[in-house]
Amino acid sequence: MGLKDRLTRQERAAIEERLTRELKQARNEFERLRRLFDLTTAEAHALGLNNPDGAHALHSITREYNHALKHYGAAVKRFSDFILEGTPPTDGGGSGW
Helix, strand or coil: CCHHHHCCHHHHHHHHHHHHHHHHHHHHHHHHHHHHHHHHHHHHHHHCCCCHHHHHHHHHHHHHHHHHHHHHHHHHHHHHHHHHHCCCCCCCCCCCC
16 A cells, blocks of 8 residues: 555645646746746847847856746646645645746
């Protein structure tokens, strides 16, 4: 009998609700940064990549975008592991923003 079988219906519902909320938050942040990444990339190219402001802006948004992508991927994994396998997250999840 695994941990998934020992969870009550209420515990499962609470975990699923938390993971759904974390997944939505991570997706929203990823989408926000994806739009900002697209805008910043266009602006950096308009300024010229040789321009320090353009290069710095592009470097900064790339770092933020990659962080959001990693965070979103981790939220998807926690959610899918729980839904498909019944495996509750062990990392505490939460938004790391």
